[in-house]
Amino acid sequence: MTKTVNIRELVLEMLMQVTEEGGYSHIVLREVLEKYQYLEKRDRSFLTRVFEGTLENMIQIDYIIGCFSKVKVEDMKPLIRDLLRLSVYQLKYMDSIPDSAVCNEAVKIAQRRGFYNLKGFVNGVLRSVARGIAQVEYPDEKKEPEKFLSVTYSMPEWILEKWLLQFDYAVVKRICEAFHEEQPTTIRCNLNMATLEEVSESLKGEGIEVKKVPYLDYALQIRNYNYLKAITSFKKGWFQVQDVSSMLVAEIAAPQWGDYCIDVCAAPGGKSLHLADKLKGSGYVEARDVTDYKVALMQENIDRINSVNMEAVLADATVFDPKSVEKADILIADVPCSGLGVLGKKADIKYKMSAAKQQEIIKLQRKILDTVYQYVKVGGTLIYSTCTIGADENQYNVKWFLDHYPFRLDSIDPYISDELKSKSTKAGYLQLLPGVHKADGFFISRFKRIS
Numbered sequence: 001m002t003k004t005v006n007i008r009e010l011v012l013e014m015l016m017q018v019t020e021e022g023g024y025s026h027i028v029l030r031e032v033l034e035k036y037q038y039l040e041k042r043d044r045s046f047l048t049r050v051f052e053g054t055l056e057n058m059i060q061i062d063y064i065i066g067c068f069s070k071v072k073v074e075d076m077k078p079l080i081r082d083l084l085r086l087s088v089y090q091l092k093y094m095d096s097i098p099d100s101a102v103c104n105e106a107v108k109i110a111q112r113r114g115f116y117n118l119k120g121f122v123n124g125v126l127r128s129v130a131r132g133i134a135q136v137e138y139p140d141e142k143k144e145p146e147k148f149l150s151v152t153y154s155m156p157e158w159i160l161e162k163w164l165l166q167f168d169y170a171v172v173k174r175i176c177e178a179f180h181e182e183q184p185t186t187i188r189c190n191l192n193m194a195t196l197e198e199v200s201e202s203l204k205g206e207g208i209e210v211k212k213v214p215y216l217d218y219a220l221q222i223r224n225y226n227y228l229k230a231i232t233s234f235k236k237g238w239f240q241v242q243d244v245s246s247m248l249v250a251e252i253a254a255p256q257w258g259d260y261c262i263d264v265c266a267a268p269g270g271k272s273l274h275l276a277d278k279l280k281g282s283g284y285v286e287a288r289d290v291t292d293y294k295v296a297l298m299q300e301n302i303d304r305i306n307s308v309n310m311e312a313v314l315a316d317a318t319v320f321d322p323k324s325v326e327k328a329d330i331l332i333a334d335v336p337c338s339g340l341g342v343l344g345k346k347a348d349i350k351y352k353m354s355a356a357k358q359q360e361i362i363k364l365q366r367k368i369l370d371t372v373y374q375y376v377k378v379g380g381t382l383i384y385s386t387c388t389i390g391a392d393e394n395q396y397n398v399k400w401f402l403d404h405y406p407f408r409l410d411s412i413d414p415y416i417s418d419e420l421k422s423k424s425t426k427a428g429y430l431q432l433l434p435g436v437h438k439a440d441g442f443f444i445s446r447f448k449r450i451s
């Protein structure tokens with residue numbers, strides 16, 4: 001017999017894992033959905049919506065709580081703070097739930113969790129929020145534009161400050177808005193295994209909504225599925241979940257028949273698998289990553305797709321590998337980054353990242369480039385990419401690389417659709433911006449080794 005689960009309490013535990021224990025929201029959610037597969041679809045959607053919605057809107061929610069609580073949000077007991085957050089999310093964003101139900105449930109959870117003495121506090125704050133939420137005064141866009149963006153879109157001010165130095169206010173606002181729009185799943189169809197029509201028909205046959213997406217003709221958007229790993233065409237290896245921005249990496253790498261490719265930061269393997277598909281069984285793709293866990297993850301994907309020209313390898317990209325010197329026709333450095341381009345899918349990243357952590361990441365990116373450039377043959381291609389927005393990890397690293405190593409930028413225009421072409425793509429790099437482009441925020445640059 002299955003135990004009854006209190007969904008709000010489960011969301012509270014998930015939030016605690018993310019906000020207090022450093023867990024990653026997409027992993028926490030995936031593990032819970034896998035563990036509680038028996039939950040009804042309605043409960044799974046409620047759980048997903050409250051968990052993701054609370055994280056997406058957390059700065060705004062804390063601002064609202066701050067308007068009604070005498071205790072500062074940062075001084076609250078962590079469990080009470082997260083309980084208030086998920087409750088305020090429901091009060092503000094879920095009209096179908098009566099306010100009284102939200103308050104009563106929160107009080108019961110506080111009591112069950114041993115916070116008898118804070119029942120009154122939880123009840124008082126939530127009932128005041130429920131009564132006064134429509135009168136909350138938010139920062140004025142004209143007088144305090146940065147604060148307005150921060151509270152409206154729950155975006156930390158240090159990120160906004162950096163973006164506003166590089167992009168117009170309207171562009172930054174559009175990026176922030178896009179992170180709050182629906183983020184449908186995008187898939188890359190493996191045309192070596194099935195045609196686009198076959199994948200599409202198979203998905204529709206299982207009641208899944210399918211739509212074409214811009215920029216690439218083998219990519220589809222899917223909606224309204226319950227559990228990805230149960231989809232027949234997924235089990236057959238006919239498609240891989242991957243954003244279009246990430247598919248563009250292999251597109252821009254443009255491997256030729258027989259090429260030897262090394263992907264130095266490859267897990268979970270999306271771009272490597274794409275390269276292997278493009279090579280149609282020829283050449284070879286060494287998909288390297290730094291932990292056993294990540295290598296096993298890639299191996300799982302290789303086995304599902306039955307890829308014959310790809311191998312998952314355990315290797316640290318910051319440690320020089322003499323056997324790889326001038327071995328690669330194509331080297332992919334899809335490096336660890338701040339991830340600010342994918343906040344629409346992984347909202348918690350924005351709270352975990354900081355300017356200081358970003359500096360550490362930049363050092364690692366440069367250390368990786370400083371090691372792996374030696375593996376590229378003269379005349380070979382190096383692709384440097386990140387899933388972030390902002391010059392620090394992108395354009396400045398490109399400039400630094402050109403200043404120190406025997407490479408030149410190479411135009412990417414031959415490999416992308418006309419709507420993506422610009423001065424910078426002609427020069428050799430592409431910064432995708434959510435809301436401006438129909439893709440995740442992503443940066444791709446292409447270099448040729450000249451000596």
Ligand SMILES: C[S@@+](CC[C@H](N)C(=O)[O-])C[C@H]1O[C@@H](n2cnc3c(N)ncnc32)[C@H](O)[C@@H]1O
Pocket residue numbers: 246264265266267268269270271272288289290291294315316317318334335336337387
């Ligand atoms: C942006 S992700 C790569 C995504 C991957 N290219 C894909 O398309 O699925 C960055 C990867 O770098 C790996 N990584 C971090 N430090 C590394 C290192 N020193 N050596 C090799 N890989 C590393 C991480 O484990 C992570 O999987």
